[in-house]
Amino acid sequence: MTKHNFTIYYKISIIILAILAALAMSAAVLLILGADVMKTYAVILFEPLKNKIEVTEVLVRAIPLSIIALGITVAYRSGIINIGAEGQMAMGILGTTSMALGLASAPIPPVLVIIISLVAGGITGGIWGFVPGILKAKFQVSELLSTVMLNYIAAQFYTFCLRGPLLDPAEMTTGSGTPQSMRLPKDLWLGRLLRGTRLHAGIFIALGLALLVYFLLWRTTYGYKMRAAGAGKKAARYGGINVGLYLTVSMVISGAFAGLAGGIEVLGLHHRAIEGITSGYGFSGIVVALFGALHPAGIVPASFFFGMLLVGADMTQRMVGVPANMIQVLEGIIILVIVSAQMVLGDTYLMDRLERRFVHKEAVK
Amino acid sequence: MNFVINIITLGIPFSVALLLASLGEMFNQRAGIFNLGCEGIMAMGAFLGMLVPYAYGQGGATPGYFNVLGLLLATAVGALLGLFFGLSVITFKAPQGIAGIGLQMFGVGLAGTMFRHFIGGTQSVPGIGTAPVPLLSKIPVLGPMLFSNNVLVYIAFLLVPVSYWVLFKTQWGLKVRACGTFPGAADSLGIDVNRIRFQSLAVGGALAGLAGAYLSLCQAKMFSDEIIAGRGFIAVALVYFGYWNPVNIMWGALLFSLAQSFQFAIQAQGINFPYEFAVMLPYVLVIVTLAFSRDKKMQEPTALGIPFDREKRV
Numbered sequence: 001m002t003k004h005n006f007t008i009y010y011k012i013s014i015i016i017l018a019i020l021a022a023l024a025m026s027a028a029v030l031l032i033l034g035a036d037v038m039k040t041y042a043v044i045l046f047e048p049l050k051n052k053i054e055v056t057e058v059l060v061r062a063i064p065l066s067i068i069a070l071g072i073t074v075a076y077r078s079g080i081i082n083i084g085a086e087g088q089m090a091m092g093i094l095g096t097t098s099m100a101l102g103l104a105s106a107p108i109p110p111v112l113v114i115i116i117s118l119v120a121g122g123i124t125g126g127i128w129g130f131v132p133g134i135l136k137a138k139f140q141v142s143e144l145l146s147t148v149m150l151n152y153i154a155a156q157f158y159t160f161c162l163r164g165p166l167l168d169p170a171e172m173t174t175g176s177g178t179p180q181s182m183r184l185p186k187d188l189w190l191g192r193l194l195r196g197t198r199l200h201a202g203i204f205i206a207l208g209l210a211l212l213v214y215f216l217l218w219r220t221t222y223g224y225k226m227r228a229a230g231a232g233k234k235a236a237r238y239g240g241i242n243v244g245l246y247l248t249v250s251m252v253i254s255g256a257f258a259g260l261a262g263g264i265e266v267l268g269l270h271h272r273a274i275e276g277i278t279s280g281y282g283f284s285g286i287v288v289a290l291f292g293a294l295h296p297a298g299i300v301p302a303s304f305f306f307g308m309l310l311v312g313a314d315m316t317q318r319m320v321g322v323p324a325n326m327i328q329v330l331e332g333i334i335i336l337v338i339v340s341a342q343m344v345l346g347d348t349y350l351m352d353r354l355e356r357r358f359v360h361k362e363a364v365k
Numbered sequence: 366m367n368f369v370i371n372i373i374t375l376g377i378p379f380s381v382a383l384l385l386a387s388l389g390e391m392f393n394q395r396a397g398i399f400n401l402g403c404e405g406i407m408a409m410g411a412f413l414g415m416l417v418p419y420a421y422g423q424g425g426a427t428p429g430y431f432n433v434l435g436l437l438l439a440t441a442v443g444a445l446l447g448l449f450f451g452l453s454v455i456t457f458k459a460p461q462g463i464a465g466i467g468l469q470m471f472g473v474g475l476a477g478t479m480f481r482h483f484i485g486g487t488q489s490v491p492g493i494g495t496a497p498v499p500l501l502s503k504i505p506v507l508g509p510m511l512f513s514n515n516v517l518v519y520i521a522f523l524l525v526p527v528s529y530w531v532l533f534k535t536q537w538g539l540k541v542r543a544c545g546t547f548p549g550a551a552d553s554l555g556i557d558v559n560r561i562r563f564q565s566l567a568v569g570g571a572l573a574g575l576a577g578a579y580l581s582l583c584q585a586k587m588f589s590d591e592i593i594a595g596r597g598f599i600a601v602a603l604v605y606f607g608y609w610n611p612v613n614i615m616w617g618a619l620l621f622s623l624a625q626s627f628q629f630a631i632q633a634q635g636i637n638f639p640y641e642f643a644v645m646l647p648y649v650l651v652i653v654t655l656a657f658s659r660d661k662k663m664q665e666p667t668a669l670g671i672p673f674d675r676e677k678r679v
Contacts, residue, residue, distance in 0.1 A: 029478075032479070033478065033479065033482050034482075081463065083466055135652070139655075139657075141655045142605075144401055144465075145598060145601060145602045145605075145651070146652050146655065149598065149599075149602075149648040149651050151595075152594070152648045153645045153648050153649060156641040156644050157641065157645070160639055160642065163641075164639070283466070283470055287470075290463070322478075323478045323481035323482055325477040325481060326474070326478050328470050328471075328474025328477065328478075329471055329474035329475045329478055330474075331474070332405070332468065332470035332474055332475075334467075335463060335467030335470065336459070336464055336467035336468065336471065339453065339457075339460055339464050340452075340453045340457035340459045340464070341457075342459070343458045343459050343672075347458075349676055
């Protein structure tokens with residue numbers, strides 16, 4: 001066995017072990033719940049692909065997931081971890097909805113209104129990303145803490161707006177009291193792609209953004225500097241890169257992506273701001289980004305896979321009685337296993353030692 | 366005056382969960398582990414704490430020892446989850462921030478899943494009542510404020526001097542601090558750095574589990590998905606706020622819970638102030654204090670967040 005061969009075998013076996021570990025851990029959780037493990041796995045993995053409606057539903061879920069994960073990737077590659085996508089998405093929803101409602105009766109072509117309100121969502125999300133970025137760059141505040149706090153603040157602000165300034169006047173008169181905004185006029189909706197499904201044109205925006213991120217990070221000097229700042233702060237600073245600036249800008253981009261994802265959800269799917277749009281997308285985005293190896297080419301399939309898990313989780317609730325929260329447990333397990341496996345895979349010393357042990361033994365034989 | 370008394374009387378019980386969790390997190394960070402999964406451990410503790418009395422409660426009349434059993438179960442599982450986290454960040458040297466998010470999602474998700482599966486909807490438990498201290502609770506104003514609380518409240522505040530003593534006056538505390546500041550030196554003196562770190566994770570996890578159980582058994586007397594509401598993260602921030610020192614952490618916990626009880630106090634007063642902004646207050650306070658505590662970072666355990674690697678000689 002040559003060294004090169006050994007490395008490949010070693011890496012493959014680590015990956016297989018990691019997958020097995022994740023499967024075993026989730027099986028343990030399912031056993032605690034007293035569920036049929038194999039049947040649950042089968043429902044999650046095959047049911048969402050059974051017919052057209054389910055597959056488009058998976059794509060519908062994949063749209064916000066991929067956009068958020070792309071934003072998280074930009075931040076991660078620049079050395080800042082964005083766990084505030086949840087709050088940034090909520091702020092984006094507020095930006096898009098209020099802009100769209102404000103311009104709805106203005107004499108502007110609807111396409112332009114759609115574009116302006118999506119940009120508004122991106123900007124509000126970006127502002128919400130700017131805060132932790134500047135706090136990290138100027139005050140060395142851990143973004144892990146500030147983004148989480150901003151999530152809670154945004155969630156409160158979101159419900160405040162839905163119950164106060166943005167509340168649908170119809171809710172006041174009928175008095176059902178559901179905290180939601182007015183419905184957007186039909187010409188501001190993103191077009192549906194297939195009759196009878198919820199798949200909307202947002203999918204093209206998501207794919208476009210994936211290309212954009214690829215070009216930004218790997219085909220421009222700006223992206224090169226971002227990645228340099230993320231790969232090694234000290235070296236980057238020595239190389240004349242203003243690390244703080246790149247940190248902040250990448251956090252703004254990351255927040256803008258999350259805000260855009262929120263805006264697309266409103267214009268494409270719900271057509272109004274309601275409670276619970278963001279539910280968990282921000283955190284799932286982290287898992288998708290890591291699962292997609294922090295690269296657009298990985299994130300697009302990864303977001304499809306996680307969309308499938310989300311749809312599958314809803315089905316397990318109906319078909320095997322496993323609560324849909326189970327998906328969050330799975331995501332937690334996947335994060336833990338991925339980051340652990342990554343470190344083992346990247347441990348050159350460990351690899352050298354193992355290689356010496358096995359390759360040389362065979363040579364002696 | 367009444368307003369202030371109200372805030373303080375409410376604030377002290379509120380501070381207990383934060384105090385317990387952040388004391389635990391302090392042990393983690395002193396040993397060099399940044400445990401962002403505290404929130405998840407607390408959620409598991411909150412669910413398990415109320416599960417035992419719920420499962421064995423006979424028509425609302427739960428014998429007291431089931432409450433104790435619930436607390437013990439939450440503490441034990443908290444310690445186990447801490448060790449589980451250690452498997453990832455110590456054994457496999459995973460980056461602690463991201464792994465912490467994983468643990469948080471795992472814990473919160475598992476607690477929510479089990480809650481839906483085993484209990485279903487909102488169910489309250491009798492929980493643990495207040496235990497006024499004889500004599501002391503008779504003091505006007507101060508008595509009801511300080512001495513007619515839950516047993517866990519007294520325990521939590523007693524844990525402040527205890528953890529100070531453990532951290533600064535015992536050999537184990539010295540080892541913990543050494544592992545967080547200069548693990549290489551500790552290793553050269555024959556201290557098993559990773560073992561100490563695992564131990565501190567178990568202690569921290571146990572305290573976080575207990576903190577969660579306090580929330581479900583004493584404060585809310587029920588479980589819901591939003592029961593922790595970011596307290597795990599605030600606890601992590603409080604450790605920074607309090608210079609990694611139990612006494613300062615206690616003041617921090619009190620400050621943040623006073624901000625929290627402020628929201629209830631103004632509601633009771635009938636002041637027209639948007640409720641949502643009052644709820645935001647503690648979170649805003651965390652961000653502001655983190656931003657303006659730059660010099661405190663000088664005292665940060667220098668090896669915080671860095672996995673120990675014998676080969677790397679740091």
